[in-house]
Amino acid sequence: MLTSSELIDLVKDYDPNANEDLLRKAYLFSMETHGVQSRTSGAPYFQHPLEVARILTELKFDTQTIAAGLLHDVLEDTNVSFEELEEIFGARIAFLVEGVTKLSKINCSLFDVRQVKNFQKFILTILQDIRVLIVKLVDRLHNMRTLGHIPSKEKRNSIARETLEIYAPLAGRIGMNIIKDEMEDLAFSNLHPEEHSNIFSKLNRIHMENNNFVQSTILELKRIFKEAGVNADISGREKRAWSIWRKMQKSDISFERINDVMAFRIIVDTKQQCYISLGLIHTNFQIIPGRFKDYISVPKLNGYRSLHTTVVGLIGQGIEIQIRTKEMHREANEGIAAHWSYKSNEIIPQKDESGKYKWIRNLIAIHDNSETLQDVMNYSKLEMFNDEVFCFTPNGDLIALPRGATIIDFAYGIHTSVGSTCIGAKINSEIVPLQTVLRNGDLVEIITSPHSHPDGAWEKFVVTGKAKLYIRKFIRTQEKKEFSALGLQLVKYVFSSTDVQFSEDLLDLKKFSCDSVDKFYYNVGKGIIFLRGIQTIIPRPRNSGAVVYKSSVCLEEFIPGIAVHFSECCRPILGDKIIGVLVPQKGIVVHVVNCDSIEKNYSSVVKMKWRKEEEIDSEFVVKLNIVVLNLTESFERVTNIISSNEAKIINIKMENRSTDFFDLIMDIQVKGISHLESIQASLRYCSNVKSVRKL
Ligand code: MN
Numbered sequence: 077m078l079t080s081s082e083l084i085d086l087v088k089d090y091d092p093n094a095n096e097d098l099l100r101k102a103y104l105f106s107m108e109t110h111g112v113q114s115r116t117s118g119a120p121y122f123q124h125p126l127e128v129a130r131i132l133t134e135l136k137f138d139t140q141t142i143a144a145g146l147l148h149d150v151l152e153d154t155n156v157s158f159e160e161l162e163e164i165f166g167a168r169i170a171f172l173v174e175g176v177t178k179l180s181k182i183n184c185s186l187f188d189v190r191q192v193k194n195f196q197k198f199i200l201t202i203l204q205d206i207r208v209l210i211v212k213l214v215d216r217l218h219n220m221r222t223l224g225h226i227p228s229k230e231k232r233n234s235i236a237r238e239t240l241e242i243y244a245p246l247a248g249r250i251g252m253n254i255i256k257d258e259m260e261d262l263a264f265s266n267l268h269p270e271e272h273s274n275i276f277s278k279l280n281r282i283h284m285e286n287n288n289f290v291q292s293t294i295l296e297l298k299r300i301f302k303e304a305g306v307n308a309d310i311s312g313r314e315k316r317a318w319s320i321w322r323k324m325q326k327s328d329i330s331f332e333r334i335n336d337v338m339a340f341r342i343i344v345d346t347k348q349q350c351y352i353s354l355g356l357i358h359t360n361f362q363i364i365p366g367r368f369k370d371y372i373s374v375p376k377l378n379g380y381r382s383l384h385t386t387v388v389g390l391i392g393q394g395i396e397i398q399i400r401t402k403e404m405h406r407e408a409n410e411g412i413a414a415h416w417s418y419k420s421n422e423i424i425p426q427k428d429e430s431g432k433y434k435w436i437r438n439l440i441a442i443h444d445n446s447e448t449l450q451d452v453m454n455y456s457k458l459e460m461f462n463d464e465v466f467c468f469t470p471n472g473d474l475i476a477l478p479r480g481a482t483i484i485d486f487a488y489g490i491h492t493s494v495g496s497t498c499i500g501a502k503i504n505s506e507i508v509p510l511q512t513v514l515r516n517g518d519l520v521e522i523i524t525s526p527h528s529h530p531d532g533a534w535e536k537f538v539v540t541g542k543a544k545l546y547i548r549k550f551i552r553t554q555e556k557k558e559f560s561a562l563g564l565q566l567v568k569y570v571f572s573s574t575d576v577q578f579s580e581d582l583l584d585l586k587k588f589s590c591d592s593v594d595k596f597y598y599n600v601g602k603g604i605i606f607l608r609g610i611q612t613i614i615p616r617p618r619n620s621g622a623v624v625y626k627s628s629v630c631l632e633e634f635i636p637g638i639a640v641h642f643s644e645c646c647r648p649i650l651g652d653k654i655i656g657v658l659v660p661q662k663g664i665v666v667h668v669v670n671c672d673s674i675e676k677n678y679s680s681v682v683k684m685k686w687r688k689e690e691e692i693d694s695e696f697v698v699k700l701n702i703v704v705l706n707l708t709e710s711f712e713r714v715t716n717i718i719s720s721n722e723a724k725i726i727n728i729k730m731e732n733r734s735t736d737f738f739d740l741i742m743d744i745q746v747k748g749i750s751h752l753e754s755i756q757a758s759l760r761y762c763s764n765v766k767s768v769r770k771l
Contacts, residue, residue: 078126080104086133087142095139102143102165103129109154117225124218125149131214135252135410141207144172148211151177168205175208176215209246216243217255220262236263251379251411260318268321275317278331282338283314293340293390300360301342306352309343315396338389339396343405347372353399354383361387364394372404380408467518475520480539483510487522488543495543496550497524511537529554560594562682563601565658570610646671649696651749656684686748695745697726698752699771702740702759706733710764711740717762718744721755737766 080103087094106125113121129145137145143165150156151173162170179202202209220239226232240263247256265272283290290312301308315337324331342353350372367386375381382400389395400408465479467486475489483503488495500523501508511534514520530550538544571578580593588605590596599605646668648654656664657674666684667674704710718725727743746752752770759768 077120077123078130083126083129083133083142086130087139090133090136091139098139098143098165099146102146102169105164106146106150109150109156111154113153115222115225116227117222121149121153124222127218128211128214131218132211135210135214137207137210140169140172141211143169144176144207144211145214147173148176148215152180172205172208172211175205176211179208179212180215206250209250210252213243213247213252213255217259220259223262223266232266236266239263240267247411251407252409253380253411254409257316257318261316264318264321271321272317275320275331279314279317279320279337289389289391290338293338293395296390297340297342297357300356301353304352304356306349306356307345308349308353310340311343312338312340315339338393339398341405342397342399343402344399345401347401350383350399350401354385357385357387357397357399361389363387367396372400379411382408465514467514467520470519470521477514478539481514482537482539483508483512483514483520483522484534484538484547485540485543486514486520487524488538488540488546490522492542492546494522494524495546496530497526497528498522499525499528510534556598558682559601560597561601562658563597563599563605566600567597567610641665643667643671643673645673647696647698649698649746649749649752650686651752654684654686656682658682695724695747697743697745700740700742700744700756701769701771702742703737703766703768704740705764705766706736706738707764710738713762713764714740714742714759717758718742718755721751721758723751723755741771 080100083103084094084096084099087099088096103126107122110121110125115121115124125146125148128148129142132142132145147161147165147169151158151161158170158174161173216239219235223232223235226235239259244256244259244263247253247259265276294310294312297310298308301310320331320337323329342357344350344353364386367384369384372381372383381404382398384396384398386394386396465477465481467475467477469475469490475486477485477489481489483501484495484498487498487501498510501510501512502521502523503512503514503518505519505521530547532547532551532554535544535547535551538547567583568578576582583593583596585591585593585596588596588599590599596605600610641664642648643665648666648668653669654666655669655674656666658664664682664684702714704714715725715728724745725742726745729741731739731741744755746755756768756770759765
């Protein structure tokens with residue numbers, strides 16, 4: 077087992093000023109408190125936290141993190157209390173240890189909506205200090221390495237599954253691919269041992285058979301690079317079993333048909349040399365089109381940078397080549413850890429030029445703005461688990477978005493105010509609808525209008541947490557405004573049916589448990605306070621009985637009771653999609669939803685729906701234009717059809733009489749849209765009728 081001095085030496089290798097006393101104290105404290113406890117393997121328990129601390133030194137973490145690694149299980153597995161830990165090691169280390177302990181207790185599946193609370197706890201804990209997550213990841217990595225010692229297969233599988241679903245993606249999210257890759261392969265070999273060993277042995281065979289090929293490819297690459305005078309570190313390897321298996325699953329193909337199981341890596345000194353190297357490779361090997369990716373100019377969301385290309389190798393099969401600098405290589409393996417400064421105790425690394433920790437900040441912003449647990453869950457999940465797509469503004473600024481993102485997501489990605497006032501957009505200079513799904517490389521130009529505002533319908537197609545959140549927020553405030561305005565109109569309306577002049581002073585707010593007039597109007601508008609209730613506070617009503625309101629429509633989520641008129645322009649009938657427009661001094665005028673005469677004035681539009689058919693005794697008059705054959709029997713047949721359908725004919729006109737046809741313009745009275753439709757259907761069935769249309 078590693079001694080405390082050996083551990084300290086490992087830390088001092090990269091941090092000569094490391095706090096030795098702290099490390100030694102943590103080492104001894106953990107060893108003593110875990111005492112004679114042992115792991116399922118029979119090894120002393122202390123070996124586990126010690127190994128976690130050692131792995132953390134490989135990633136060059138600060139002493140607080142190493143200490144937390146040593147102590148990460150004492151709260152859970154020994155009698156040590158938080159207060160004790162705080163007294164001996166200070167508040168921050170105690171916090172880290174407590175955080176790791178909390179994470180371990182949260183048994184959450186991110187894909188289970190019922191686990192909202194757990195997920196929120198999880199995110200909250202990570203957000204307070206990202207190092208909690210790092211210690212937890214390394215803890216889980218070591219547990220995965222020693223998973224074979226757990227006797228119960230069920231337990232092994234559940235740990236492996238959780239690792240695959242939660243911890244590996246999280247490690248990937250903070251760019252710690254080296255941990256992610258190992259976790260995935262360990263989980264894979266546990267969950268699918270047969271497939272794993274199958275692929276593994278095939279890889280081995282390829283390795284044996286192709287060793288010459290790998291070596292000669294490396295030699296050839298080295299020759300090319302030497303000739304060009306580019307200093308490069310070149311290596312070759314087979315791809316990982318898990319990534320091959322995933323590819324087999326995804327494309328539903330056999331191992332034999334995956335033709336690029338070999339990958340080569342070229343590590344150079346500078347970014348310029350990356351592109352020079354790419355040129356060298358493309359001049360000397362034939363490229364396989366469509367496989368080239370430039371993650372240097374457009375890094376992945378987790379900060380990954382590299383050039384990827386696939387070319388035809390020496391013996392005719394595809395080989396993948398990755399080109400990157402040493403710095404990029406370290407970042408690709410260690411992610412967040414590559415930027416960690418062991419000198420400071422930053423919670424999120426300050427050095428974030430490429431914006432790769434933006435997702436952590438996004439998570440924090442979402443958390444601050446969310447109203448419900450469900451929000452946090454939904455939005456954070458979206459932020460963390462969607463694949464990404466990259467698009468550009470006309471200025472060349474890059475906006476990275478989750479796959480499936482639309483124009484509106486893009487607009488919100490630029491700035492909240494751009495999203496909120498977006499009225500149109502162009503993709504690659506062509507005007508497109510707002511719900512258009514973006515593709516990689518799209519150049520997106522957003523058109524805004526200062527007086528515009530979000531549309532509730534956007535909520536249905538946006539995918540980013542940010543866009544969803546702001547649209548929802550807008551809808552909520554807008555709804556509040558609308559209901560208040562409606563409430564005010566309703567109150568005035570009630571007053572107008574009496575002799576009493578409307579005045580806010582007459583409103584007895586206390587009686588309705590409202591602390592402000594706005595609240596009162598909102599409650600009236602929303603239907604929480606009934607109109608009949610308002611009447612009771614108005615002194616001396618003009619007529620003794622209550623005002624009776626009767627109508628075939630009602631406001632959505634609202635009690636019946638307001639003057640309703642049907643518009644003359646579009647003449648809605650039962651079954652039409654309808655909307656109400658508040659007209660001062662008149663009440664609500666009902667229109668068909670897409671009626672051209674409705675001005676898009678949101679503050680005066682209210683949602684309306686029809687009452688149930690059986691509750692309605694009114695009839696609606698519609699005007700029909702029926703084109704019929706110019707035969708004497710046509711008129712009789714049409715009128716027969718209408719009356720046999722139990723509709724009343726109010727008015728008839730004949731127009732456009734020609735040699736073959738004439739038009740019948742009829743006003744008929746129907747019960748609703750389904751009644752009308754069955755009449756229209758019967759008419760169309762008649763051989764004398766050429767067409768029927770509602771005017
Ligand atoms: Mn542990």
